[in-house]
Amino acid sequence: xxxxxxxxxxxxxxxxxxxxxxxxxxxxxxxxxxxxxxxxxxxxxxxxxxxxxxxxxxxxxxxxxxxxxxxxxxxxxxxxxxxxxxxxxxxxxxxxxxxxxxxxxxxxxxxxxxxxxxxxxxxxxxxxxxxxxxxxxxxxxxxxxxxxxxxxxxxxxxxxxxxxxxxxxxxxxxxxxxxxxxxxxxxxxxxxxxxxxxxxxxxxxxxxxxxxxxxxxxxxxxxxxxxxxxxxxxxxxxxxxxxxxxxxxxxxxxxxxxxxxxxxxxxxxxxxxxxxxxxxxxxxxxxxxxxxxxxxxxx
Amino acid sequence: xxxxxxxxxxxxxxxxxxxxxxxxxxxxxxxxxxxxxxxxxxxxxxxxxxxxxxxxxxxxxxxxxxxxxxxxxxxxxxxxxxxxxxxxxxxxxxxxxxxxxxxxxxxxxxxxxxxxxxxxxxxxxxxxxxxxxxxxxxxxxxxxxxxxxxxxxxxxxxxxxxxxxxxxxxxxxxxxxxxxxxxxxxxxxxxxxxxxxxxxxxxxxxxxxxxxxxxxxxxxxxxxxxxxxxxxxxxxxxxxxxxxxxxxxxxxxxxxxxxxxxxxxxxxxxxxxxxxx
Numbered sequence: 112x113x114x115x116x117x118x119x120x121x122x123x124x125x126x127x128x129x130x131x132x133x134x135x136x137x138x139x140x141x142x143x144x145x146x147x148x149x150x151x152x153x154x155x156x157x158x159x160x161x162x163x164x165x166x167x168x169x170x171x172x173x174x175x176x177x178x179x180x181x182x183x184x185x186x187x188x189x190x191x192x193x194x195x196x197x198x199x200x201x202x203x204x205x206x207x208x209x210x211x212x213x214x215x216x217x218x219x220x221x222x223x224x225x226x227x228x229x230x231x232x233x234x235x236x237x238x239x240x241x242x243x244x245x246x247x248x249x250x251x252x253x254x255x256x257x258x259x260x261x262x263x264x265x266x267x268x269x270x271x272x273x274x275x276x277x278x279x280x281x282x283x284x285x286x287x288x289x290x291x292x293x294x295x296x297x298x299x300x301x302x303x304x305x306x307x308x309x310x311x312x313x314x315x316x317x318x319x320x321x322x323x324x325x326x327x328x329x330x331x332x333x334x335x336x337x338x339x340x341x342x343x344x345x346x347x348x349x350x351x352x353x354x355x356x357x358x359x360x361x362x363x364x365x366x367x368x369x370x371x372x373x374x375x376x377x378x379x380x381x382x383x384x385x386x387x388x389x390x391x392x393x394x395x396x397x398x399x400x401x402x403x404x405x406x407x408x409x410x
Numbered sequence: 411x412x413x414x415x416x417x418x419x420x421x422x423x424x425x426x427x428x429x430x431x432x433x434x435x436x437x438x439x440x441x442x443x444x445x446x447x448x449x450x451x452x453x454x455x456x457x458x459x460x461x462x463x464x465x466x467x468x469x470x471x472x473x474x475x476x477x478x479x480x481x482x483x484x485x486x487x488x489x490x491x492x493x494x495x496x497x498x499x500x501x502x503x504x505x506x507x508x509x510x511x512x513x514x515x516x517x518x519x520x521x522x523x524x525x526x527x528x529x530x531x532x533x534x535x536x537x538x539x540x541x542x543x544x545x546x547x548x549x550x551x552x553x554x555x556x557x558x559x560x561x562x563x564x565x566x567x568x569x570x571x572x573x574x575x576x577x578x579x580x581x582x583x584x585x586x587x588x589x590x591x592x593x594x595x596x597x598x599x600x601x602x603x604x605x606x607x608x609x610x611x612x613x614x615x616x617x618x619x620x621x622x623x624x625x626x627x628x629x630x631x632x633x634x635x636x637x638x639x640x641x642x643x644x645x646x647x648x649x650x651x652x653x654x655x656x657x658x659x660x661x662x663x664x665x666x667x668x669x670x671x672x673x674x675x676x677x678x679x680x681x682x683x684x685x686x687x
Contacts, residue, residue, distance in 0.1 A: 121509075122511075125505050125509055125511055128501040128502060128504065128505045129501070129502045129505055129506075129517070131497075131498040131501065131502070132498045132499060132501070132502035132561050132562075132565050133502070133517065133520075135498070135554070135557055135558050135561055136520065136521070136524050136558060136561055136562055138558075139532070139536060139554065139555060139558035140524040140527060140532060140558055140562070141520070141524070142535070142539075143532040143534075143535035143536050143539070144527060144531075144532065144535075146535035146538070146539075147531065147532065147534060147535045150534065150535065155538075204425070205429055208422055208425055208426050208429070209426070219426070219430065220673075221669075221670065221673055222430060222433055222434060223429050223430055223433045224673065224677075225433065225437075225666065225669060226433065228615050228665050228666075228668070228669040228673075228676070229619070229662050229665050229666070229669075230618070230619035230621075230637065230661060230662065230665065231619070232619065232621045232637055232640070232641075233619075233637070233640060233658050233661045233662055234436075236640060236644065236654065236658060237436055237437075237440045237655075237658055238436065240439075240440065240443065240651055240654070240655070241436055241439060243651075245454065246451070246452060246453075246454065246456055246651075247456075248435075248439050248456065251455070251456050282432065285429075290677055294677075339526060343528035343530070343531075345530065345622070346619075346621060349621065349622075353644075364528075364530060367530070367531075368530055368622055371533070371534060371626065372625065372626070377534045377537075377538075380534060381534055381535075384531045384534070387531060388527075388531065391526070395526070
């Protein structure tokens, strides 16, 4: 009798300690997710909110007949592929450079890592000033180096704008990979290198036979998770171009946000959101399948 | 061999410098723009060293542009939300680290999934919910939304550092006659202060930077947060770059300060795999 009372007390204790966190997550993450999926099949705009109707796939038909959607979809692929690839390579290089201690390394890390914590939106605006066609620092430097003769309007020219937002996103994401890979590098036991040295391995051989295999699991999972994060990172684009000119720098995320802000068509935006969620889910399932078999050592 | 070593040292220094320049120059340039006089901002050829430092842009920003109000709004929203998320996550993170119970695995998975769903995908249904409550243009609505943004990763982080503190330390305090709650307060919480600081800082940075929900929720001038205000600067015809630069500096400063103090802890939390970013 006494024991069951203690058990009940413990159950109550656990319940109430968990209550605030999970209530808020349920009400503000999971309920809106379901609600958003339903909205995608309705006709909710600022004008119809009194009388919302079920419209089936109509929102999707509208989206699929919009050429800008396919630009955004295709851009999303390039946005992810190029951003993640260059963030990774340049971040890896930075981590390797920072691996051995040097004087002032702590301060150095504090400075080169700072963009990672700052607002992508604010930094996007900042870079749009640096890339300004007339008064921009980047144009001035390029002209001083005699690489170009006239200022380039990086962000109002569709053929440069998309490359520019990707370049800034690469700049922004380098610290993230550097931090993750540096931590992985520092976890490699020194004894592995000593053993390799005894076997007569040079520095190149040590890199490929000790360093890479050891950090591979961290690197793979970081890369795969980063894809999701970059796909859902409209902040820099929003600061630089808002998806323009003429939709040339839209990714799916900015495409959806622009529908919310400028068309106030919440159902159409929700339909884009559902497409994004479907892509995320498909990717996440593939990722989980891949990592679990990876951990089991099948790959 | 020695020469080879020297070359590699020089190369290393060279590449480290390039990264450093790439990190510093953009921020330095925007600072420089913010203290130039308007005609030097739009001078051609561009001015690298302003003749005199002018704080006109900052005066305009805080005077005419009402930026002090936006700054206060942002501070209120971010600090309140981070504090609440931190408190909630200490409670739930502790339970997740110390107790076994039914549905635990399920709850952990819901947290991991929740932190993968980006805020901009949730903002429309959240907007309809808060407009039904008459809470549009209300900073408390943003606080609640931001607690949700921070709660899931904070709980995952809290669970991580609580589970690294040996249970035996609490039990030792309890043998000395302290209650369980007393042991948590006297032993576990003090030991996890760095982790708690990381949770708070990380939540602060994330909520301070949040733009998309805030733009949708706030449309009266006096309720704007800093990112919403910056966004409204863009929308107006032609950006005044000296004022915008000052605004950017003011927007970035709090997160730079937080990052300077908490970087070590944030990075530790990040690399332990707890945080999404």
